[in-house]
Amino acid sequence: MNMKKPLAHLAVLIFALVAGLIFGLGLILAGMANPAKVLAFLDLAGLWDPSLGLVMGGAIAMSFIAYRIAGKRSNSFLGLPMNIPTTRIIDKRLVLGSLIFGIGWGLAGICPAPAFVLLGAASIKGIVFLVAMLVGMGLFELLESRHKN
Amino acid sequence: MIIDWNHFTPYTALAGGALIGISAALFVLFNGRIAGITGIVSGLFRPVMHDSGWRIAFTLGLIIAPMVWLLFGELPNIHIDASYKLLIIAGVIVGFGARYGSGCTSGHGVCGISRLSPRSMIATLAFMATGFLTVFIMRHILGA
Numbered sequence: 001m002n003m004k005k006p007l008a009h010l011a012v013l014i015f016a017l018v019a020g021l022i023f024g025l026g027l028i029l030a031g032m033a034n035p036a037k038v039l040a041f042l043d044l045a046g047l048w049d050p051s052l053g054l055v056m057g058g059a060i061a062m063s064f065i066a067y068r069i070a071g072k073r074s075n076s077f078l079g080l081p082m083n084i085p086t087t088r089i090i091d092k093r094l095v096l097g098s099l100i101f102g103i104g105w106g107l108a109g110i111c112p113a114p115a116f117v118l119l120g121a122a123s124i125k126g127i128v129f130l131v132a133m134l135v136g137m138g139l140f141e142l143l144e145s146r147h148k149n
Numbered sequence: 150m151i152i153d154w155n156h157f158t159p160y161t162a163l164a165g166g167a168l169i170g171i172s173a174a175l176f177v178l179f180n181g182r183i184a185g186i187t188g189i190v191s192g193l194f195r196p197v198m199h200d201s202g203w204r205i206a207f208t209l210g211l212i213i214a215p216m217v218w219l220l221f222g223e224l225p226n227i228h229i230d231a232s233y234k235l236l237i238i239a240g241v242i243v244g245f246g247a248r249y250g251s252g253c254t255s256g257h258g259v260c261g262i263s264r265l266s267p268r269s270m271i272a273t274l275a276f277m278a279t280g281f282l283t284v285f286i287m288r289h290i291l292g293a
Contacts, residue, residue: 016206
């Protein structure tokens, strides 16, 4: 990030903070910050609560156009370079990693973004999960850096 | 399949989803970034000069969301059934898997599908599949 003016830098931080806040409020409103509701969505064979399928629908409806616009621009409205992933390779990492992630998601009903919301809600169990999640991410970093060396 | 109509909340789910979509839209249009939490947080493990501030700010936004919510009303029910042991196991698996697969529900599920990324569609199918399967095994086979 190459910032010319401190004011522009501040704008970047404020937009990031506001985006994170709106994201978090959306998770709370949608019910995704409640692990019991997430598990009720994942429990197809039990009493199924389909609500969370609509969360993705609502989100995609709002962001679809934005990504169309973003894809045509080389810079953001704040003048930052567009940093949108361009990889198209479907490899073992992507599939295996996602399969592993889904197992953990199904065990507790918590994925990374709600874990941070649970911290702010002072949920002790949520914080335990968050710390473990960060350890898991760190473990990956460690293994990967060893692999590279 | 039996639908639990008593707990089905289509309006708040759609509205909450719309907020998540607005956040992702703002973030890509103004910051030029994908609102994928795994990617945002993982960049903090090896901090790069001038590339950490926005990551911390976005994460902080998530953390303060329940506090801001409390200014206007009561937080909806948060219920975690899992034991501490299970939460620790699940947390490590989630963190490791999301990094290994380069994204989670936000990056692949919401942002990736919105931008029609084939990688994210595959990833989302994969984690949804094991998510469903894990709950099935835990609840209906192991009976936990």
